[in-house]
Amino acid sequence: MRKVNFQELSMDYLTQLVKGAFLTVKHGERVNTMTIGWSTLGYMWNRPVMMVPVRFSRYTHELIHEAQSFTVSVPIHKDLKKALALCGTKSGREMDKISACGLTLALAQSEAIASPIIADCELHIECKIVYRQAMDLTLLDEQIIKTHYASGDEHVLYYGEIVSAYYTGE
Numbered sequence: 001m002r003k004v005n006f007q008e009l010s011m012d013y014l015t016q017l018v019k020g021a022f023l024t025v026k027h028g029e030r031v032n033t034m035t036i037g038w039s040t041l042g043y044m045w046n047r048p049v050m051m052v053p054v055r056f057s058r059y060t061h062e063l064i065h066e067a068q069s070f071t072v073s074v075p076i077h078k079d080l081k082k083a084l085a086l087c088g089t090k091s092g093r094e095m096d097k098i099s100a101c102g103l104t105l106a107l108a109q110s111e112a113i114a115s116p117i118i119a120d121c122e123l124h125i126e127c128k129i130v131y132r133q134a135m136d137l138t139l140l141d142e143q144i145i146k147t148h149y150a151s152g153d154e155h156v157l158y159y160g161e162i163v164s165a166y167y168t169g170e
Contacts, residue, residue: 001109002167004123006048009165010041012076012123020084021074023052024105026115027063031105033098033118034060035088036072048162050127053155056134059092061156065132070160071108072125073118076167080120110164122167127160 013021017039024033040051050072054061064070075084083101090097098105098118106119113126135154137145 004165004167006041006043006162006165009123009125009162013041013072013074013125016074016076016123019081020088021072022084022087022103022118022121023054023060024071024073024115024118025060025063025067025069027067030063031098031116032060032063032092033073033087033103034058034092035084037088039072044159045130045161047130049130049159050125050162051157051159053135053157055153055155057153064129064158065156067115067129069108069113069115069126069128070158071113071115071117071127073121074123074125075120076122078120078122083120108164109166112163119168122169124164124166124168125162126164128163129158130161131159133157133159 020035020037022033023036038053042049086101087097104119105116108126110126112128117124134156
């Protein structure tokens with residue numbers, strides 16, 4: 001494992017994000033992962049922060065709404081396109097996506113994080129949730145609403161303090 005600082009993390013993460021990454025959440029005994037292609041990295045409240053949007057309709061929302069943490073696992077060199085596709089199109093309500101994809105869960109490195117990482121990826125970001133906010137579509141640009149929210153299924157924005165970021169299996 002090699003720890004990575006915020007600036008170093010940004011380059012690999014933002015390059016890969018358009019191809020997909022795994023957002024993983026654990027609440028109680030339930031664990032789910034989903035593919036994300038939207039996210040932000042920034043610096044707020046004097047700490048590095050990652051924001052991930054999760055739609056109300058998603059099974060992951062049921063878990064993350066009650067959770068205190070989430071992880072984002074990013075395949076950098078490994079070809080996980082099929083797993084990303086399945087985790088982005090199937091619901092954890094109906095199937096165990098982690099098993100179906102042959103993905104391996106591992107404990108997060110930080111004791112503050114209950115959500116596991118996807119061990120098959122090389123870059124891992126562990127976040128403690130510090131803020132959550134449902135979107136108010138009345139405040140959003142009309143063209144974005146037409147393009148992404150015509151059905152009204154908006155996102156909840158989850159802000160996580162990045163408590164650890166590291167590479168494994170390089």
